[in-house]
Amino acid sequence: MEETWNMNLQNRMASDVATMRWIGGTDGYLQMIDQTLLPMEFREIECRDVETVWEAIKKLRVRGAPAIGIAAAYGVVIALQTGTGNERPDFDQRLTEAATYLAESRPTAVNLFWALDRLQNLAASLPVLSNTDMHTRLLEEAKRIEQEDLEMCHKIGEVGAELLSKGDGVLTHCNAGGLATSGGGTALSVFFEAARQGKEIRVYADETRPLLQGARLTTWELMQRSIPVTLITDSMAGWVMQEQKIQAVVTGADRIAANGDSANKIGTYSVALLARLHEIPFYIAAPSSTFDLSLASGSQIPIEERLPEEITNGFGKQTAPVGVDVYNPAFDVTPAKYISGIITERGLIQPVTTAEVARVLTTDGY
Ligand code: MRU
Numbered sequence: 001m002e003e004t005w006n007m008n009l010q011n012r013m014a015s016d017v018a019t020m021r022w023i024g025g026t027d028g029y030l031q032m033i034d035q036t037l038l039p040m041e042f043r044e045i046e047c048r049d050v051e052t053v054w055e056a057i058k059k060l061r062v063r064g065a066p067a068i069g070i071a072a073a074y075g076v077v078i079a080l081q082t083g084t085g086n087e088r089p090d091f092d093q094r095l096t097e098a099a100t101y102l103a104e105s106r107p108t109a110v111n112l113f114w115a116l117d118r119l120q121n122l123a124a125s126l127p128v129l130s131n132t133d134m135h136t137r138l139l140e141e142a143k144r145i146e147q148e149d150l151e152m153c154h155k156i157g158e159v160g161a162e163l164l165s166k167g168d169g170v171l172t173h174c175n176a177g178g179l180a181t182s183g184g185g186t187a188l189s190v191f192f193e194a195a196r197q198g199k200e201i202r203v204y205a206d207e208t209r210p211l212l213q214g215a216r217l218t219t220w221e222l223m224q225r226s227i228p229v230t231l232i233t234d235s236m237a238g239w240v241m242q243e244q245k246i247q248a249v250v251t252g253a254d255r256i257a258a259n260g261d262s263a264n265k266i267g268t269y270s271v272a273l274l275a276r277l278h279e280i281p282f283y284i285a286a287p288s289s290t291f292d293l294s295l296a297s298g299s300q301i302p303i304e305e306r307l308p309e310e311i312t313n314g315f316g317k318q319t320a321p322v323g324v325d326v327y328n329p330a331f332d333v334t335p336a337k338y339i340s341g342i343i344t345e346r347g348l349i350q351p352v353t354t355a356e357v358a359r360v361l362t363t364d365g366y
Contacts, residue, residue: 019067019179022074022143026135027081030074034061035179039220047071050079050098057105057112060211064180065254065290066149069111072102073142076119080135091131095123095138107302108263108331109254110292115145146182152287153183155345160190160250160285163341163348166199168247171237171275173206174265175217176252176285186285187250188221190343195227202228204246208265209234210310210328234267241278249275250343253286260336260352261298262286269332272339281340288344288361296354298333306330 020032023046030047036059037043045061047053053075056062062071079098084091099116106112122141123134164170170191177188184192194201203222208214215231222229232240240246249271253262262268262284275282295301308326312319320326341350342357349360 019182020062020071020074022077022139022146026077026132026139030071030078032056032062032071033179035063035217036061038179038216047075047078050075050101053078054102054105057102063213064175064177065109065111065252066153066181066186066287067179068106068109069115069289070142070146070149070182072105072112073115073119073145075102076116077135077139077142080138084131084135086131088127088131088134091134092123095120106304108304109290111254111289114289115142118145149181149287149289150183152289152345153178153181153185153189156186156285156287156343157184157189157193159345159348160187160283160343161193161197161199163281163283163343164190164194164199164201164248168194168199168201169204169245170201171204171206171240171246171249171271172218173214173234173249173251173268173271174208175213175221177218177221179217179221180252185221186252186287186343188218190250190283190285191222191227192225195225202230202245204230204232204237204240206234206237206267206271207231208267210314212314213265234270237271238274238278241274241280246275246278246280249280249282250285251283253284253290253342254331255295255301256284256286256291256342256357257295257298257301258291258293258357259297259354260339260342260349260357261301261333262336262339262342263298263301263303263331263333266329266332269334269338272334276338282334282338283341283343284334284339285343288346291357291361293358293361298335301331301333303332304330 034043034045076098084094172187177185205214205218253264255263272282306328336352339352341348
């Protein structure tokens with residue numbers, strides 16, 4: 001029985017899988033895959049109030065920097081379905097409350113704050129509309145954020161695929177795939193495009209302790225697209241590099257400072273150091289919505305700390321003594337000097353310097 005279910009899951013076409021979708025008009029709801037259940041179970045949940053959206057982001061039912069930005073934008077639309085009254089000040093107050101509330105769900109991925117700011121800035125620029133019209137405009141903006149993300153993923157794939165050669169082994173960490181975005185992902189978009197071009201790559205996926213986004217999600221996505229993937233534990237990365245199985249590393253990012261320092265899932269920094277020691281290029285793939293140019297360097301990026309139970313009792317199994325002291329930062333920061341290039345929808349940032357980040361991000365007509 002279980003086998004049949006898993007087989008159906010494997011056979012599901014990637015195009016069938018949308019991380020989330022908005023159903024209906026302004027009075028609609030957000031449907032999303034509960035990523036905490038994958039790959040054992042494919043279940044979609046319905047978010048019909050802002051608290052459910054907040055909880056989904058906090059608990060990683062929806063996760064990955066671009067995806068949580070999109071979910072938060074729809075969360076605002078849901079919040080504005082109730083308690084806005086007829087007067088514009090009521091609407092504005094409810095909008096501020098919703099954005100403030102959703103901003104407290106997770107601190108590191110800047111896409112969350114970027115999306116919330118976009119909605120608030122739009123509202124501030126539309127002073128004379130009725131509350132109904134305002135609500136419609138905010139839903140349109142949330143949909144635009146989702147659509148733009150899809151297009152950025154596609155572009156990132158094209159820019160990044162150029163960096164890979166036929167037969168390359170590529171290592172990735174965490175999940176920067178379709179599940180984490182509204183498109184094909186960031187790092188995974190690069191792999192999808194390289195495979196489409198016939199480059200016959202093999203992806204090595206770090207399992208990504210403690211929540212196993214690599215083992216549960218990245219392998220699942222790649223297998224659906226029939227891209228060769230090999231799962232390894234995080235601690236095997238150095239050895240696999242020494243065995244010359246890896247020709248490039250590509251990961252996503254949650255927030256990139258003005259100088260290119262990049263926060264991503266805990267363990268990314270170690271992978272970058274290993275890549276440098278083995279003279280393997282280490283790339284970050286991320287859309288412009290993941291850059292936080294207000295921060296001069298990565299030391300200013302807030303790092304989320306999560307519950308000790310994720311390490312001591314992961315997936316319902318106790319693996320450490322009760323009461324043990326635990327430190328559980330969810331992200332680390334890779335200094336720009338270890339990053340060979342940042343793959344964006346606007347082109348490749350290389351070398352990774354403050355000047356080059358500014359130049360590529362402000363290039364028009366890409
Ligand atoms: O804690 P998560 O699963 O949300 O962490 C996700 C990552 O670290 C991803 O690599 C990053 O958000 C990029 S997703 C395109």
